[in-house]
Amino acid sequence: MRAPGRVRAAALALAARSSEPVSAYLYDLAALDRHAAGLRAGLPPAFELFYAVKANPEPHLLQTLAPHVHGFEVASGGELAQVRAQFPQMPVIFGGPGKTDAELALALETGTEVIHVESRSELERLAWTARTRGQIASVLLRVNLRVETLPETPLTMGGRPTPFGIDAAEVPACLSWLEEHPELRLRGIHFHLLSHQLDAGAHLRLLAAYAAQVRGWQAQHGLPLDLLNVGGGIGVNYRDPQRPFDWAAFCAGLPALAAQLPGVRWRLELGRYVTAGCGYYAMQVIDVKRTLGETFVVARGGTHQFRTPAAQGHSHPFEVLPVDPWPHPYARGSHEGGPVTVVGQLCTPKDVLAREVPVSRLRAGDLLLFPLAGAYAWNISHQQFLSHPAPAMVFLPLEERESMAVGPGGLVQA
Template identity: 50%
Template sequence: MILPGRVRERAEELAGDLPAYVYDLAALDAHAADVRRALADVEVYYAVKANPDPALLRTLAPHVDGFEVSSGGEAAHVREVLPGARLAFGGPGKTDAELAVPVHRLHVESPGELRRLIAAGRPADVLLRVNLDVPVDGASLAMGGGATPFGMDPGGIAECLASLRGQGHVRPRGFHAHLASGLHAPELLRLAGAVVEFAREHGTHGEHRGHGAREVNVGGGMAVPYRRPDERFDWDAYGKGLAALRAPGETLRVEPGRALTAYCGWYLTRVLDVKRVHGEVFAVVTGGTHHLRTPAAKGHDQPFAVLPTGNGRGADDEPVTVVGQLCTPKDVFARRVVTTVRPGDVVAFGMAGAYAWTISHHDFLMHPRPGFHYLT
């Protein structure tokens, strides 16, 4: 993997103070601006679950229309960092207290959740989350397309629409769907088309006319190929496809997370030992998957670059498995990657800007936490 010059310089400066995260805010700003241009009039809400780091939120704020949160804690966090930000609140297990959080849009996950919301008597603007029975082949994660805990089938949607009649404080604004993750632009556009068609049919026609489907949130799920770190999601094609899909007067909204922030983050470690066991070479580095859980969670090799700052006996242009300090065979960053590495070298793991630090089991074995550094 190619290490940008600015990140390399910071890595060399931090060589004696690792592990650490480095976030390239200038690169994030440029990438978010490109995405904003490509999506034009499509609204963009950043999925905070991908990375809630305050510096990243502030960098993204000028380029997005709002932020999607999935807990009361995330909502409070974004409110503290960006007091005036628009919030959309999603997630399948909202408590009564979370249903009371004032947000721009609340994504209703079930008829039961809607009944609790109506009974509370508080005003709310809602999108009904639909789980359509459509193919999601090739997805890395499927939240829809069949029986999952996320959203409602058409029967659940019909039940919600019936509950909404005769009351005025819970205001239906349209539909939401996040059916799958890890898909490229053509596949996501196909799903978006199915969701928009459903929303138009159920929100503006027949017995449910007037319930409103002028807003359709088609979710996130843009592919981030860790095996090809130089490849990017085709935002231009996606934006053009959504523009063709949107009818006059409709609001289309997307919720990217990983595809916005993954590329700006680097997790830096230092090689402690290079050892050979039963013919296999292992490089043991500071830190581990308790800091960067992504490769263990997704079952992939985290892309990395080696800065040759060490010396001594190591491995020369041969397959190496890079592991952390944890007492578990699952503490693996990358398996049998051909590289050259020696004790004392710095290893920079790329694509560590999303679903990395905040999803990791920080307190396992009680190692020190990493530092956090920002390039502006």
């Protein structure tokens, strides 16, 4: 995957200005704008697109996404406060396990549209919080549902014992309890059983299973329902980027699902699939060495800045950006015509970003540019390990003007 020309140029310009090897995140906001617009355009009328802020909460990204999404999904009081500070009027939904009483109160105070309740205890605590504040809270019940044909993906949050959601067997009791607590208004159900789904057909079948279960509860218990949140779960194909999730085929199958639940709004809360493609991680090569038959490329940064490859267990794709001239008086380490393993600066053998990847030519001082770095990357990394400096943050704007890079010392021109 070759990065767009302006991304490559910004990375090279950053390296040219620095007397030290660089590491940086570069975000192509124009690409994000186009991608988000395309996602929204593909959805039929009954479907809404929410962005899961946990994937990447960078304010520049949220500002770019705001015109295209129906709202934001947050999973902590911190995310809620951040989003509300930037977008006081945008619809916000609050999910995630382990909400504290203070977070539930903040959700009511800031006008959260819907709270996704994860347990009977949380339901009761929210009712108490709403009652003491004299408010009515709108809720969805997050349900952990067993699905006989649950697809296999690398990350499963339901369909088996997990800490997420209410056991489906408890739903009838929760519905009865809610009838006696008018301080809570039940709007519907939230399912989110898995992530990293790359098969559009399998994902449509999973959503059909959700709809079938909801119809059963409607028939048996008179379940009130105007919202069905089917979570996120759509993955990014890091191992084979040329074979992404088929969004067009997925959207083509959605009208048939909507017909099964007339009058219901379906919500998708996508994170990784929205922002991964707009981000790039750049690291400059410090050393090229051969040890016991394997060539290692040691570069500025590492998994403390870009944890995605370690978290996902794959060799992340990258391209080499040659950097010339070589300004140092000592020899320039190099490697040609064979596989290399890319590692960072950490004192652990787990600090690997790509293993045994063939390259034609690579030298000390060159830049390695990793695509698909716009989600669950910097924000999930163990940033304080070894106290290395933070990467620069470069945001390439929608308009053709100078970008800005945000580094540890503040704003610098990119």
